[in-house]
Amino acid sequence: MTVTDPKKDPSPSQVIEDNDDAEEDEEDVVEVDPSGTGDAKKKKKKKKPKKKKKVEQSDPPRVGLSKFFPTGIYPEGELQPYKDDNSWRTTSEEKRYLEKLANEDPETTYQNIRRAAEVHRQVRAHARKHIKPGMSMIEIVENIENGTRALVEEDGLESGVGFPTGVSLNNCAAHYTPNAGDTTILKQGDVLKVDFGVHVKGRILDSAFTLTFDHTYDKLLESVKAATDTGIREAGIDVRLGELGGYIQETMESYEVEVGGKVFPDSLINISKTIQNLSGHSIGLYNIHAGKSVMLIKNDDPTKMEEGETFAIETFGSTGRGRVVESGDCSHYAKILNAPKVPLRLTTAKSLLKSIDKNFGTLPFCRRYLDRAGESNVLYTQLFLQDYPPLCDQLGSMTAQYEHTILLRPTVKEVVSRGDDY
Template sequence: MLKLSHCCPLSRQRLNKALLMAKEELNSILPIEEQGTSEFVDCKEASSISCVLQKEVEEKVDNLDLDEPPDLPECTKKKKKKSKSKKKKELPEQTDPPSIPIVELFPSGEFPEGEIQQYKDDNLWRTTSEEKRELERLEKPIYNSVRRAAEVHRQVRKYIKGILKPGMLMIDLCETLENTVRKLISENSLQAGIAFPTGCSLNWVAAHWTPNSGDKTVLQYDDVMKLDFGTHVDGHIVDCAFTVAFNPMFDPLLEASREATNTGIKESGIDVRLCDVGAAIQEVMESYEVDINGKQLIAKIILFVVAKTTRLPFYTSRSIGVSRSVDSRYSKLPRLSSELGDGSGIRNLNGHSIGCYQIHAGKSVPIVKGGEQTKMEEGEFFAIETFASTGKGYVREDLECSHYMKNFDAGHIPLRLPRAKQLLATINKNFSTLAFCRRYLDRLGETKYLMALKNLSDAGIVQPYPPLCDIKGSYVSQFEHTILLRPTCKEVISRGDDY
């Protein structure tokens, strides 16, 4: 016989109910006292009825399905707790146009890793080294900061590519881009923000051009525009650039610099000599032919060749919309730096190492063979960039200057002009050793600062960076990525789905 003590609480409740019903049924047959009178049945008959009822009760109990819930009254039913399905909170999606700060899109504080490339040959062992992995764990905060800056760069350039079209004012384009960066990176003085002015150099202008206030330059269908902008978090800089051309005629020119940059990234690594990277880049670049208006041209690598004595004044009033004849002083400049003797005052337009709050940290990544024998080292950041040109293949400083940067190694230099001192205080507070442009000073409310800026330049505190130009009528393309030589692998921090 089933013992109630062995049943679960629900089963005991059902058995008790069955027994209660049987007892009530039995009482309806046994003596009933009704209105003061008693009605009796024969004892033998009552005994037989009792036995029959007991058997019926036992049969009902045996046939009772304890797995099915009983038909209990509503008052006796226990309300089952609804199992709350634990739904993961959906991460917010970026708006269009972008307005949500990146830190809100990644509440965990972990930002997407860039493209990982394994080291080759003698450095393969690094991939599985526990010692190197531990070094990476120690550097994780730095990696996370620069990845945050890279994610901002990816989202901003995606948005800008979607709105670019002929007829836009260049100054409107730059301010839209820069304001978007400020929102997404949660600009906070020197802790996070824009790393350097937005370069939007057109056609034969290779680099370092951004519109000054009042500039009316308009983007045209047949323009080749290099869009070079940077972001930073805690001084960790992402330097990344791409080229935009609406006319498909320029596609091979763009592909030449894109493929050359990817080759430079592929060849880079710990203990790799910078000259070997340059040789690989040159081989790829010179394999491309470009057909411009029916004229076949070989894509040339750009070199920056300029003598110190020919630098243009930074305060010139010329704008990019005004044509200027090529100075005869440049007509016989040598094309390769190796032809320049001791090379004093000569610089190549090429890739470079990046330091904290320092866009050019000392090492140069050449884009031709025969460069530096210096090796890349573990933990270094590099900007790998290449320029392809249909012109002469070397650039000179020209046009109105817009880019400036405080000298990273400048110590205390006494200044006589109070206005220069005040301007330097503004630069130290808002930019430190990061590059800036005149529009940024205008935005801060600075006025009538050109003489003070010249004074800072003459004192060697601030360095002007005029636009770098090939010959007029030529076209230049550029692609650039920031890479990190981690102890175990190479990370292309700024890599995205676009390039």
């Protein structure tokens, strides 16, 4: 099976031709006398086409993707064949026909999530290049979110940011984004998890990576990335989620991390790198956690992956105890799905709910997004909102994360968010 390489498709550094303004210019009129009688006749020279305009991605990236992909057809991610009993799908005429229709229609799930993936690739390429110690967390997230909004051409609930940009540091594994007034500065020895999402018509692309600025935790990052790749490779239609967790754990725990001369082997439970109470998840329409969980350890969950589903395969590793707890100021919130209707008596609560329905719907948001929408920070979590505080391992430990979104197509598995970076 040939693997599709996103690098072959237009990237931020490539120049794309824009044909929209292509016109023809007439050259000067000349007089000719073909008969030699002195009666000149006017004759026009052939028209020459105008030079086509060139469109380049800006730095930082702020040019919308429609300028690069006017047909609405976006690059495929990496394609991986299904294994074992599902290998027949690759050559099935019926399944291939269904995919052909979906691949050629700009309005399908495939094109929506691929558009989101291309936004993610271009925005993160800039972020990975420019994030440096000394930057504030606010500066980092606003650069990513401004790029996402510009490239996806934000349009209410039609397209925009998928969830708050996570920039969790060190022992904090997930769910930290700065609130207004946060003065945290990125330092040289920090381990930074960058987790951000893009959505197009409710199809959410969820992908994350880890940055460090010295080589102390290279093995930790290597183990987590390898575990994510294992989860992707072993995922597929009819695969049981409990067994998939076992494959992820086996890969993660085959590594040893050495910090300051001390070796952390994964065979020891109290210093296991696998964070056992975090997981990947299925993704639904406007629903980042759609109900199925991909645990990072072997378990008895018999639930199967199904054709057409979208999953975020994400793994977390740690040099600490391998379990996280809620800790610190909360920044992440989301409207409770299918929450019972509660009569709201306070005008502020009614206003807040109306604003959330308009701007976010069921997508996660943070306090900064409320500020941007002109809302006060009075939150009524006990009524219609769920809060998601930061998730942290023990102080002094370091955590890492890698994540990709995969689409279980009828004939093949597509790693939609794959790029040339990870």
